Amino acid sequence: MKSTTAEVDPGSYLLSRTVDGFGFAKQEQSNSTETLSKNRPVDDHPNDREQKTIRKWRKMIGVGGSDWKHYVRRKPHVVKRRIRKGIPDCLRGLVWQLISGSRDLLLMNPGVYEQLVIYETSASELEIIRDISRTFPSHVFYQQRHGLGQRSLYNVLKAYSVYDRDVGYVQGMGFLAGLLLLYMSEEDAFWLLVALLKGAIHAPMEGLYQQAGLPLVQEYLSQFEQLVKEYLPMLGEHFIQEMVNPSMYASQWFITVFSYSFPFPLALRIWDVFLYEGVKVVFQVGLALLRFCHDDLIKLPFEKLLHALKNFPAEAMNPDKLLPLAFSIKVSKRLEEFKREYEKRKERPLPHSLPLLSSSGIPIHNLAGLE
Amino acid sequence: MSSRARNLTFKLVLLGDGRVGKTSLVLRYVNNVFSEKQETTVQASYLTKRLVIGGVPITLSIWDTAGQERFHALGPIYYRDADGMYLINTTALLVYDITDSDTFLRVRKWVKELQQMASKDIVMVIAANKSDLIRSKKYDIQEAESYATTIGAKLFLTSAKFGTGINDVFLDIAARLLQKKKSSFQGLSPALPRKGIIVVDDEPEREPPPKCCS
Numbered sequence: 001m002k003s004t005t006a007e008v009d010p011g012s013y014l015l016s017r018t019v020d021g022f023g024f025a026k027q028e029q030s031n032s033t034e035t036l037s038k039n040r041p042v043d044d045h046p047n048d049r050e051q052k053t054i055r056k057w058r059k060m061i062g063v064g065g066s067d068w069k070h071y072v073r074r075k076p077h078v079v080k081r082r083i084r085k086g087i088p089d090c091l092r093g094l095v096w097q098l099i100s101g102s103r104d105l106l107l108m109n110p111g112v113y114e115q116l117v118i119y120e121t122s123a124s125e126l127e128i129i130r131d132i133s134r135t136f137p138s139h140v141f142y143q144q145r146h147g148l149g150q151r152s153l154y155n156v157l158k159a160y161s162v163y164d165r166d167v168g169y170v171q172g173m174g175f176l177a178g179l180l181l182l183y184m185s186e187e188d189a190f191w192l193l194v195a196l197l198k199g200a201i202h203a204p205m206e207g208l209y210q211q212a213g214l215p216l217v218q219e220y221l222s223q224f225e226q227l228v229k230e231y232l233p234m235l236g237e238h239f240i241q242e243m244v245n246p247s248m249y250a251s252q253w254f255i256t257v258f259s260y261s262f263p264f265p266l267a268l269r270i271w272d273v274f275l276y277e278g279v280k281v282v283f284q285v286g287l288a289l290l291r292f293c294h295d296d297l298i299k300l301p302f303e304k305l306l307h308a309l310k311n312f313p314a315e316a317m318n319p320d321k322l323l324p325l326a327f328s329i330k331v332s333k334r335l336e337e338f339k340r341e342y343e344k345r346k347e348r349p350l351p352h353s354l355p356l357l358s359s360s361g362i363p364i365h366n367l368a369g370l371e
Numbered sequence: 372m373s374s375r376a377r378n379l380t381f382k383l384v385l386l387g388d389g390r391v392g393k394t395s396l397v398l399r400y401v402n403n404v405f406s407e408k409q410e411t412t413v414q415a416s417y418l419t420k421r422l423v424i425g426g427v428p429i430t431l432s433i434w435d436t437a438g439q440e441r442f443h444a445l446g447p448i449y450y451r452d453a454d455g456m457y458l459i460n461t462t463a464l465l466v467y468d469i470t471d472s473d474t475f476l477r478v479r480k481w482v483k484e485l486q487q488m489a490s491k492d493i494v495m496v497i498a499a500n501k502s503d504l505i506r507s508k509k510y511d512i513q514e515a516e517s518y519a520t521t522i523g524a525k526l527f528l529t530s531a532k533f534g535t536g537i538n539d540v541f542l543d544i545a546a547r548l549l550q551k552k553k554s555s556f557q558g559l560s561p562a563l564p565r566k567g568i569i570v571v572d573d574e575p576e577r578e579p580p581p582k583c584c585s
Contacts, residue, residue, distance in 0.1 A: 134390065137409070170441065217445060
C-alpha cells in the first residue's frame with residue numbers, strides 16, 4: 001500500500017535538534033519539560049549519586065544479568081524497592097528483559113523471531129503499515145519514513161501477529177513495541193511482548209487485545225470502576241451522576257500501559273514497576289491520578305470532566321510525586337477478590353500459561369505475598 | 372421526547388477504517404487544527420461544537436472512535452446488556468479515504484449494519500476524506516456519490532489537511548437533525564423506539580447557553 005505521508009520532511013527534526021532527553025520533539029509547553037527535567041535519563045554526565053545508584057544496580061545484575069536471579073531470590077524486597085525508585089536508564093533495557101522473563105524466552109527459542117519476520121506472512125500487514133507512522137510520530141527514531149525505527153516497529157508487530165494469529169495486530173500494540181524498541185533490539189522487544197501477552201511471569205495479558213471486544217480491557221475497566229467507588233466514593237458517585245465510565249478515559253491506560261499520550265519519564269517509571277509487579281500498578285497509578293485531581297474533578301460536568309481526565313496537570317505527571325501516592329494505594333487484595341469472583345462467574349479458570357513456557361524455564365519469583 | 376429547550380444537543384459518532392482521518396476531521400472542525408503527526412486513536416474521545424442554524428443554538432456532541440472493530444465493544448457505538456450488544460441509534464458520520472478503496476468497503480459495511488440494527492430514519496453522512504490527494508485517487512467519487520444517494524445519505528468531499536468541506540459536513544448533519552427534530556415535534560413522524568434498540572434521546576443541555584456560536 002502506498003503511504004500518504006509524503007509531505008513529511010523527515011530530516012527537519014533531526015537537524016534542528018529540538019528533541020528532549022528521550023528523543024521526543026520538544027513540545028511548545030516548555031513549563032512541563034522544566035518540571036520533568038530532573039527525571040531525565042542518566043545520560044552523558046550522571047552525577048555522583050546517580051553513579052552510585054548505577055554501581056549498585058550493576059552489582060545486583062552481574063555480568064550480562066548472571067547474578068540477577070540469585071539476587072532476586074535472596075532479596076526480593078530490595079529489588080522491589082529499587083525498581084520503584086526507577087531503574088537507571090542505561091540499564092533499563094537489560095533489566096526489563098530480566099524482570100519480564102523475556103530473556104529466558106529468547107534463549108529457549110533461537111531463530112524463531114527470524115523465521116517469523118522473514119518467512120511468514122501476516123494477514124495484518126496492511127493494518128500494521130497504516131499505523132506505523134502514527135506511533136510515537138514525534139520521536140526521532142520513528143519519524144523517518146521507512147527508517148530504522150519504522151522498519152523495526154513493523155517487524156516486531158508483524159512477527160507478533162504471526163506468532164499469535166488469533167490476536168493478530170491490534171491498535172495500541174505499536175505503543176508497547178515502540179516503547180520497548182527504544183531500549184532493546186527487535187528480537188528482544190518481540191520476546192518481551194510475548195512474555196507480557198502470554199504471561200511469562202505474571203498473568204497473561206493477551207486478553208487486552210483479543211477479538212470479541214478486548215475482553216481483558218473490559219474486565220479491568222469494570223474492576224477499576226469498582227475500585228473508584230470504594231476508594232474515592234465521592235468521585236465515583238460524581239462519575240455516575242455525569243454518566244462517565246472508565247471506558248471513556250481509562251481504556252488507553254490499560255491497552256498501552258500508559259505509553260500512549262503520557263509523558264515519557266512517567267511512562268518509563270510505570271513500566272519499571274509494571275514489568276516487575278504486574279498490572280496492579282496500572283490500577284494504582286490510575287487511582288492516584290484521580291486522587292491527585294480529586295477536588296477539581298468532582299466539580300466538573302461531563303464534557304469538562306472528560307477533558308480533564310485526558311489532560312492532567314504537569315504536577316501530576318511528575319513520577320516522584322505520583323508514584324509514591326500510587327504505591328500507597330493498596331489494591332492487591334481487592335484485585336485478587338475480583339479475580340476470584342470473575343472466575344466464579346465465568347465458571348472456568350483463566351488460561352494461565354502458554355505451553356511454550358515449560359515450568360522449568362521461568363522462575364516464579366515475584367507473584368504474591370510481596371506486599 | 373423532551374420538552375422544548377433553548378439549546379439542542381445532537382450526538383454523532385464518527386465511524387470508518389483506521390487512518391482515514393476521523394480524528395483529523397474532528398480536530399479540524401472543532402479546533403481548526405491539523406497535524407501530520409496525529410497518533411493512532413486507541414480510545415474513543417469526546418468533543419463538542421456549538422453552532423446556530425436558523426436562530427436555533429445547537430450543540431453537536433461528537434464521538435471520535437478507534438478504527439479497529441474490536442475496540443467498539445468499549446463504546447460508545449454499542450450498548451451492552453445481559454442479552455448482548457446493541458448498536459446505539461445514533462447519527463453516523465462515515466469516513467473513508469479516497470485514496471484507499473478498501474476503506475470505502477468498510478463504509479458500506481457500516482451502512483448495512485446501521486440499517487439493520489438502528490432505526491430506519493437514522494441520519495448518515497459520508498465524508499470522502501483526503502481530497503488534497505485527489506490526483507492519486509483510485510476510487511471513482513461518482514460511484515460513491517450515487518451509492519450515498521441510494522442510502523439517503525449525502526456525500527461530502529473533505530480535506531482535514533486543507534480544511535475544505537469540513538464545515539459543510541457538520542452543518543448538513545446539524546440541519547438534518549434539526550429538521551428531524553422539528554417534524555417529530557409536529558407529530559408527523561414520531562420516532563418510536565424499536566424493540567431491543569436503545570434510543571439515545573437528545574437531551575437539552577444543562578449548561579447555560581453559549582455566548583458564541585462557533
